[in-house]
Amino acid sequence: TWTTGNVIEEQVEAIREQVGDKRAICGLSGGVDSAVAAALVQKAIGSQLTCVYVDHGLMRKGETEQVEKDFVAATGVQLKVVDASERFLNALQGVSDPEEKRKIIGREFIRVFEQAQAEIIADEGPAVEFLVQGTLYPDVVESGGGTGTANIKSHHNVGGLPEDLEFKLIEPLRKLFKDEVRMVGQELGLPEEIVQRQPFPGPGLGIRIVGEVTKERLDLLREADAIAREELTAAGLDRDIWQCPVVLLADVRSVGVQGDGRTYGHPIVLRPVSSEDAMTADWSRLPYDVLAKISTRITNEVRDVNRVVLDVTSKPPGTIEWE
Ligand code: XMP
8 A cells, every 4th residue: 555654765776776886966946746756755865866956946935945954954965056056047038939848948957957967976985876856656657658638838848858868767756646645745844834835837937938938027026926926825825726826927018007197017827726636626725815915916016017807717628837
């Protein structure tokens, strides 16, 4: 029978055997999947693991600090932080197509990793041969790698990998669904705050700006997202919601009025959904007063946003993300 204890034991043994006396690196994204994968590998091989956190500038407000502080405190893992935000912004310049954005972000991510790897290799120690990935079962299926459907998006941690990958992969969560990953994380002693964190896509806010990604748009979306998260948490709704993408329709403007003046600003979309595993989802029936508070705050506090709209589409036919 399936127990978290069995899964951990089995994986720890498999990872030890696979890695031997070599070293591994693991990219931390700030999400549950990479955190649990890293904690599992840390349990198996300890200081043979080095975690790398690539700040691609597409993170949400406060996220980098959370990884640096909370995760390191909980696991004692070795962490290297790389600030690559300029590089990602340059690579994304002029790009609006969602799949192209994913490919660029995936490609740059790996290149930054290879640099980090080179630096880690330059330190004393055995060869760095392995890369840890927090790939889940639904990722495998949706990317066409399992028994499931055709490729829907060049998704997640599977399809986004470029051909010139130099690492052997360790994917200890490949057979697990999200709720199982959370249980494993809990069993491994990760703090509630990390284990219960809602999913956030690897390409980050880059695929939550419908249109070109720019620094100004990222700053704007980051503010709106922080307000939505703050109010949902304050209302005690985090456990009811699978995730709530906050999306900036950067190429859309609509007319509004503020004070004495006519405005011509961008809409922000709220996309709260409930789900078991992200394969299907339903839009969350949030209390009106919470929606009202979020709307009022975003339009008051975020420059250039004059409208907040609610996405009431289930998945299918809509995906959870807008891109
Ligand atoms: P969709 O939009 O396909 O999303 O309904 C399903 C789940 O996957 C997340 N997602 C991604 N995660 N890289 C990721 O790591 C991606 O490119 C990506 N696209 C979507 C999404 O947030 C949801 O949890």
